Each structure stands twice: as C-alpha cells, then as structure tokens.
Amino acid sequence: MTIATGNYKLRVNDLRKTFGSLVALEGASIDVKEGEFLTLLGPSGSGKTTLLLAIAGLNDPDSGAIWIDGRLTTYLPPFKRDIGMVFQNYALFPHMTVFDNIAFPLRMRRGAEREIKDSVNRVLDIIQLPDIAQRYPRQLSGGQQQRVALARALVYEPSIVLMDEPLGALDKKLRDQLQLEIKQLHAKLNIAVLYVTHDQEEALVMSDRICLMRDGRIEQLGTPDELYFSPRTVFAADFLGESNLLSGRVTARDANEAAVRLDDGTELRGVIQEGIVEGERVRVMVRPESIALLNGGEAPENVVEADLENAIMTGGTIKCFFRTGSGLQLSARTLTGGPLAARKVASGKQRPGKQRLGWSRERTVVLKDA
C-alpha cells in the first residue's frame, strides 16, 4: 500500500497512543522531507519519545498511520522499517568491536564481507575515527562512542535516522562540538533526521524545523525562526528562550496588528493572530534581546521609561532588570560590549537610574492568555 508522498521520507498521520488511562500521544501528524532535520522538542512526558518509539516500531500506536519512504509501516516490526536509530546511551554492543558493531546492520542485510569492509571503513572515515575499528566500545570515550553509534545508524543508508537525545550523556563542551558535527554530517550526506531533545538551545542550533510538543500533543511546528519570534502559544513562548510575558487586554485590532493595554496601564502595539477579539485578555511576549536601551534619536513603536534595578553579566551579554513607574517589570539583554550604563551597573560602579527602553511592533507578539 503506497500513497503519493512526494519526497517525504517520513509521514505520520494522526497518531494516538495510550498507556492505560494516560494519553501519551494524541493527534500527532508530522512529515520529514528528504534531507530535512526535524526536531521533536518538549519537556519530559510531552510525548516526544513515545512518538519516536512508535516511528521506530518499538511501541505500537493505538491508531493512526506511519509511512516511511512512501511505504505504510504503522505496525511493521522495527527490522522491516529501514530506519536507523541512535539511542540515548548509544546501545553499542559491548561484546563486539567497533567494526563488528558497524558491520552488524550490513550483515543482517546479508551484504558480502568485502563490501561490508569497504562500507565500514568509509563510514569510519566520515566520522573521522579511522583507526578504532578493532577496539571495543568500553575502550572509547563518550564522544567516540557517540560517533560510532552514529556511524552504525548511517552505514546502511536508511530512509530516515532517528535520534533519541543522543547527546544527553555528554558534557556541555563536547555536546556543542558534536551538535555541529552532526549538523555537518547531515548536510554532507543529505539524510532525513528525526531528532528528539528536551534542550531548546540544541533544537534551535540543529533543526530545519522544530516540532514543539506538550502533554502528548503538538503545540507548534515550524522553523526555529518561526518558533522563536512568532510563537503561537504562551507555552511555546515560554519554553523556547527567555521572554517577557506581560498580561493585558486587547483594545483594538485589525488583520494582524493590535493595540494592547497592559494591566499597569502601559499601551503597546504588536502582531496578533486570528481568533483573538477586542477586549480579550492576552499576554504580550517580548524577547529580552529585542528590547533596546535607547539613547535619544530612535523612535520604535513601543517605548517605556524604567528604572534599572539590577544587571548581571552572563558572559557575552548583560541581563538587565527594569521596573517602570507603574510597576511593570521587564528584562532586557544587551551585549557586554554595548551601552556603557548597563556595564557600569553590572560592575557596581553606578547606581541604577532612569532609562528609556524601546522595541519594535514586529518583535511584540500578542498571545491568547493560557
């Protein structure tokens, strides 16, 4: 049974999975195109791993359908799916050498030993570990094991590679490095990847698209830019990055723009989705780094005057906490190399004082109050 799936490597349609009375997954539909990197992002218990395991064939969904490379595979066993999977703890076979580990999927597919040898050596070159073929997994570092697990999932060129928090066990520095390596590998080999993580930064760094999940449902699916700058829900705004979420009421709106009066009386303008009516309670999202510390000339749509209460140097940026006369609290982020005021406050040389803050209408998102 084949349907027209274009160049989709994976299509998931309306998947549902329950464990007893717990609904782990509900109405999940995603697709991954050839060469695309899609990340399932969400807190633990949001259903992202349940979805991944259903796609891998490691748990059966209650209803819905899964196509891999145009072939219906909803209830096929994992070994008939043509997938590659990288597990969180790597799941390298401890009693086999690196070579035998990587050769395993090829042998299961009854390849000729000579071709297997060539393929394994080629993939070892790709992961830049050509000399470790005869070692055992326990003799490798965490980063090396991770690369071998990756090689094992790639060597037979499966339709799609599934990765279940593959970098979860590594320390920050190595994680950052491997994120880039996986990204490069993905670009070089043009493979479809479905990646699971709970780390929003990782998702932003690596993905072509992100599927944000919450309580077994898909909250929002889009490019990192869309999710970051145009979240559709308060949850999405809150989960990805930092945000100021200000409560207020819509006073006027047209097609995609609205005026909002915050609870303290401040008037703001921002972009608004359909389905929110005048007078409705909303939350206005502004990213801290969208807020500029104004010096004079500029005139963005939204301007407030506030006292700088505190500032913390966090490395590349300074995080500033402001409070307006009406009691509105705002946090802003500015580059450490930027405005002097904040830097001085951070180092304790200057007392907090009045500051004009401004940000554009495009960077102000009006969201339905959850």
Place this chain on the structure above:
Amino acid sequence: MRELRAAAPADTLKEAGSVEPSESGGGDSALRASGRRALAAWPLLPAFIFLGIAFVYPVALLLGTSFVDSSGELSTVHYTRLYDSRVVSRVLTITFEIAAWTTVFSVIAAYPVAYLLSTVRGSTRNTLIIWVLMPFWTSFLVRTFAWMVLLGRNGAVNQFLDILGIVDPPTFIYNFSGVMIGMVHALMPLCVLTMLSVMESIDHNLSRAASTLGARPGQAFWRVYFPLSVPGVAAGALLVFITALGFFITPALLGSERETVIVQLIIFQIKDMLNWGFAGAIAVFLLIVALIIFFIYDRLVGLSTLSGGSARAETNAKSNFIGWVGRRLGGLFIEVMARGSDLIGQGMERAFPQRPDKPRRKGGRAAIWATALLVIVFLAVPAFFIIPVSFTEAQFLSWPPRGFSLQWYESVLSNPVWVEAGLRSLLIAISAGGLGMLFGVPAAFYIARKARFKTAMIGFLVSPIIMPNIIIAVSLFYLYARLGLVGTDLGLVIGHTVLAVPYVVVTMIAVLKHYDERLDHAAYTLGANKARTFVHVTFPLMRAGMVAAFMFAFIISFDELTIALFVTGGQVTTLPKKMWDDALLQVSPTLAAVAAMVLVFMTIVILVSELVRRRGVQVQ
C-alpha cells in the same frame, strides 16, 4: 585477572588525577603507607583467621591423611585403590552423569525464568523471586519428602494420571528420573539467581537497537542478548555442577542402588568400613575434580564472572588454548543458532505475513510468561503437598490422605528426641548465624569499599560453599576426632559457621553495592565521627540487608545435614540428621508432620525477613 590488566591503561588514566598523597612520597613513606594499609585491613582478620583454622587447616589435614596408609607410613595406597576399584569408577561415572544432566536441565529451565525476572517491574519481580526461592529456603529434606508423596507408586502424580486414563504410568521414583526431578528442583533456583544478576545488567536497549538495525528477534537474541548473558549461564552452570557433585540426599532418597553417588561412598567408607584414609582419598579426588573444573571455567569465561565481573576478552590460541577453543566453538554455536532461528523467522513471516496496518500479536512475550510460570509452579508447589499428608489417619504415607488426625503431631511433640533435636538445631543455627555475621560483616564492608584483589578475596571467603560440603564435613571430622570435639554442640557451631561466613559475605557485598557511601561522607561533614556515623546512618540503612544476611546464614545452618552427619558422631542429633536417619528406615507420617512444621517455620522466617526488608526499602 587477564582482562583487568587489559583494562589497566584506561583505569590508570582515569585515576592518575586522584593519587592519594600518602602514596606519592619516597621509599620510607611508601613503606609506612603499606604498613598502614595492612593495618587498615583488620576487618578481614576475623574471617580469614577463622576460615584458616576451621576450614583450610582441616582440609590440608585431610589431604595429608590420604597419603598415609593404615600403618602410618607415607604411601599412595589409597589412590592406587581408587584407580583400581571398579565400584569407585562406576560411582564416579554415575555421579558425573547426574551432575551433568542436572546442570543441563537446570540451565535450560532457569534461563526463561531469569530472563522474565530481569524484564518485569520491581514488585512483580520480588513476588516471583520469593516463589523461585521457595525450594531454596524450604529444607532439602522436606522437599525430597514432598517428591516422595508426589511421585510414589500411589503418589499424587500417578493418581492424577490414573484419572486421565493412563493405566500403566511410568515410574518416576527410585530411578534416574526421580533423582533428576529432585536435583533440578533443588538446584535450579541457584541457577536462576546467578543468571538474574548478569541479565539485570544487560541493557535492554541493546536488543531494541539490534532490531532497528535490521535483526529479526532470533538474530537479535542469539547475536546480542545471548552472548552477553553467557557469563551468567556459565556461572550458574558451574555452581549447579559443583553443588550437584556433592549432593547425596536426593539420590539416596529418590534414586535406586544404581544411583549411588560419590558422597554416599565416602559416608559408607567412614561410617561402616572405618577406612578414613580411603574416604579421604575419595574426598581429595573430589576436591581435585572441583579445582580442575574451576580452572577450565577460569580459562573459558574467567573466575571474576562469579562475583559479577565481566567475561574474558578476546584470547589467542597460545596464551589460553582452552579459552580460544571455547570461544571458537561458542562462536560456531551462536552462528548456527542465529542462522537457524533466522530461517525459522523468515518461514514464519512467509506463512503469516505481517500486515503494516494491523497490530502484531505479541506471542513471544506470552510464551516466555507461560514457560516461566510453569517452571515457577514446578519450583514452588511440591513442598506444600507435605502438609495434607501430615494429617492422615493412615499408618503409611499415602495419597490422598485418609481422614484427619493430629496424632502424628502429638507423637512428634511428645517425643523428647525430636524436641531436643529441634531445639539444638535452633540454637546452633542462631549461634552460627551470629558468628557468621561477626566474621562476615566487617570483611564484607572492607571488601566492598577498599580492598584490592577483590575477586581473590571473595573467592577465598566463598570457597567453603563452592566446594562440595562433604569435603568440609570429612575434614572437620578428622580434626575433631583429634581434639575431642566430635559430638559436641561447639563442633557443630564451628562447622556451620564455616558455611555461614560465605553466605553473609556474599549477601552483604551485594547489599553494600547499592549503599551510597556519600551518605557516610555527608555525616562526617556534619560532625559525626566514624562510630556515630555507623550507628546513626550506616547501620539503620543497612539493617534490612543485615537481617537478610543473618536469615540466610540461619536457614543454611538450620537445614544443614552433611556436616551434622559426621560431626555429631551419632551421639547428639540435629533436626535434619534425625529426619535423615528416620527417612532411611521409612518415610512415615511422623516425618511428614515434622516436615510440615519445618516448612511452616521456615515460611514464617522468610516472610518476616521479607517484611523487614521491604520496610527497609521503604525507609530508603
């Protein structure tokens, strides 16, 4: 040891940053450091000194005696006789046959049980484990009596078959099959536990990974899961085989003349022929056989697997020929099994094609559950048959029991011999358990936390229970005969403590593995000294484990027959010995009543310790 050395470079790198200051000094301070280290090993001393006197020395003495002839001259006469005797060679053959088949059946039946236990959730697991251990806890003798009730000519099984219309059922008892049923029943739990500890440490993601990589269940099992479980299988097989070599209760009561085993021969030589030298030679021969088996095992999989270590790494033909051959044969076996099961899998798929739009039937899991439950019923149920027959009005054991009467209980409780035997067993078991704790607990703490050469130390402390009991029994008998300790309670307590120490050590090390030592460190930083830390933090958290260790030692001693058989010298008697003596004459309803009481008593002891353990777990 070999794989330890292989892994050394990685370990040195890891630990290079954390060299203790005391060890980085010059020669003088290094000397002082080693002296300090020796002093710090004091917790090992009680256990080592005790086992040295009460175990190593007597065994060495036995070894010596076997080389002395009846006139006191040094000679190998006993060994020549051993070599020449046709009786001995026949008995040896049947002993090995019984041990080998027991091992094969135990391993095959234990594997699915251990696999199931390693995959089910905690509470289900604990419940199932209690049932698996049922025969392990209930006295060897009680179990054997139960099989006699079940398998006898008019036993429950034959009557059941009669109802089914099978008129002329095969005889299950007083022949090889009776011995097999009894032995497998007795020793399989040991196998389950050993395999379980290995299977628990196998990451179940590995099988899943194999299946995402394209392996059918059969391939995934034989190429990934099975090789990783081999250390458990091997360790379980080894323990069963060695224990089976020293078994005599089951063959004596459930077998015929033909199933006379080597231990019976030793008993016969000492009790009836008074030929100690020859008996010693047979015991030494048994010991040597055990050592050879251990040696081969070490070459094949590595002795460290017995204490939960990893199996031998790749070996070459020159340095370890046995290991190399074993590895090749094992590889061949796995290849054949993997390919065979894959062919079957392919056939099944062709016969019943898997539909992508319908959920698969999960037949495999149900089959494992069914098999495992069947085995567990086999393990747990038989002992309970002893209870109804103990209330019979008939003068002989028969099934079904006739009427209802308490006469057999009255006759037991009014017989001072039985009562005295029971009290003595209780007293000795409590003493042996207590002494075992006294020697074993400090040693276990030291080994779990500080010791180098862990495997060797555990190996020594555990050696009394991994060699046939009869060797200890005969050795102690020799020693006691010289010291006049035969027939004394002290002698019995010492003998049973030799067995109690290993059980305490093994249990405590297992418990300590799960103890988070940082809790002690936290107590130190909060101002508690070592003693107060132990009293207020370590001990309360370890209490459940200690109770379990004591119970283990208690039960082993309470049920022990071999040592009692020799050391009592016919002057005093313990409960198992009295049961054994009576059983040799006839298994009467009186014995059933005793067995039922022992069964109930043991069950209460186990339930209480399990309760204590669970409460301990809750606290944590």
